[in-house]
Amino acid sequence: MGGRWETDTSQDDKEIRAIRYALENGITHLDTAESYGDGHAEELIATATQGIDRSRLFIVSKVSGNHQKYDDLLRSCEASLKRLKTDYLDLYLLHRFPDTGTNIHDTMRAMDRLVEEGMVRHIGVCNMTVNRYTEAQKHTANTLVCNQLHFSLDCREITDKGILQYCQENDIFVTAWGPLSKGVLKKAKILHDMAQKYGKTAYQVALNWLIMQPYVITIPKTSTPEHLDENLGALGWELSQDDWQKLAEEFPNQRLISDRVSLDYEADIKP
Numbered sequence: 001m002g003g004r005w006e007t008d009t010s011q012d013d014k015e016i017r018a019i020r021y022a023l024e025n026g027i028t029h030l031d032t033a034e035s036y037g038d039g040h041a042e043e044l045i046a047t048a049t050q051g052i053d054r055s056r057l058f059i060v061s062k063v064s065g066n067h068q069k070y071d072d073l074l075r076s077c078e079a080s081l082k083r084l085k086t087d088y089l090d091l092y093l094l095h096r097f098p099d100t101g102t103n104i105h106d107t108m109r110a111m112d113r114l115v116e117e118g119m120v121r122h123i124g125v126c127n128m129t130v131n132r133y134t135e136a137q138k139h140t141a142n143t144l145v146c147n148q149l150h151f152s153l154d155c156r157e158i159t160d161k162g163i164l165q166y167c168q169e170n171d172i173f174v175t176a177w178g179p180l181s182k183g184v185l186k187k188a189k190i191l192h193d194m195a196q197k198y199g200k201t202a203y204q205v206a207l208n209w210l211i212m213q214p215y216v217i218t219i220p221k222t223s224t225p226e227h228l229d230e231n232l233g234a235l236g237w238e239l240s241q242d243d244w245q246k247l248a249e250e251f252p253n254q255r256l257i258s259d260r261v262s263l264d265y266e267a268d269i270k271p
């Protein structure tokens with residue numbers, strides 16, 4: 001929403017309506033980043049949430065990898081708060097591991113300062129391998145509560161590389177991004193068969209498969225009210241364990257490396 005990396009205001013009315021519709025229908029978790037639409041996604045959230053009791057919302061934003069030097073990170077957070085017209089974030093995430101040349105210790109010191117000053121309630125990361133996650137955790141006095149990662153029926157990197165298991169064993173939430181593979185998952189016959197069996201839609205099954213797993217939550221993006229209604233239908237029921245397993249094993253064309261964000265295992269193992 002609000003453009004990809006550059007601001008696009010052409011869909012503002014539709015996108016503000018979509019966020020309001022989501023809020024009216026019980027959504028409370030709003031995921032954004034300073035980079036989305038070059039900050040415009042945050043402005044859309046500010047407009048859409050005007051007049052809503054702030055304590056009912058869970059607002060998440062992210063600092064880009066090239067803004068993670070100590071002072072830059074503090075400035076980024078202040079700018080996000082200003083665009084969001086709020087005085088705190090519920091969760092602030094490193095969008096990437098800091099760019100080369102930025103010391104993770106300084107990055108985490110800045111994150112700690114934001115928590116101390118009440119600008120951020122919780123901190124976490126995105127797209128981090130277990131090694132990078134534990135490295136980031138070493139440098140903060142706070143607990144990293146979340147790792148936001150590419151995870152869907154067709155993208156299994158985090159199970160293949162042990163990241164999900166590590167999070168589940170260490171009380172860390174995984175927020176699955178890209179859960180619908182941008183709306184293309186339903187080409188798979190197995191998903192249609194399963195949907196028919198449960199009287200659900202393919203996407204409802206795909207989302208249910210994700211959130212049945214301990215510690216997994218998900219953030220499907222939609223600007224279309226009908227899609228929101230459909231996605232909400234992923235809640236309130238469960239696949240059987242056997243069907244969950246069948247989908248886990250038999251979903252076709254599974255990728256073990258994200259085609260969208262590299263987790264950079266090469267950098268990971270350097271001392």
Ligand SMILES: NC(=O)c1ccc[n+]([C@@H]2O[C@H](COP(=O)([O-])OP(=O)(O)OC[C@H]3O[C@@H](n4cnc5c(N)ncnc54)[C@H](OP(=O)(O)O)[C@@H]3O)[C@@H](O)[C@H]2O)c1
Pocket residue numbers: 031032095126127148149176177178179180181182183203219220221222223224226227228230231261
């Ligand atoms: N941390 C990171 O590095 C990272 C990276 C990527 C994304 N994210 C976050 O994760 C969110 C979701 O990821 P994503 O947008 O890449 O993928 P996604 O949620 O899997 O897919 C979104 C796309 O699917 C469509 N869609 C949604 N519900 C649908 C439905 N029921 N039927 C048909 N199409 C449907 C949407 O179109 P409509 O709008 O028309 O419904 C949109 O084009 C992002 O918005 C972002 O907040 C984080």
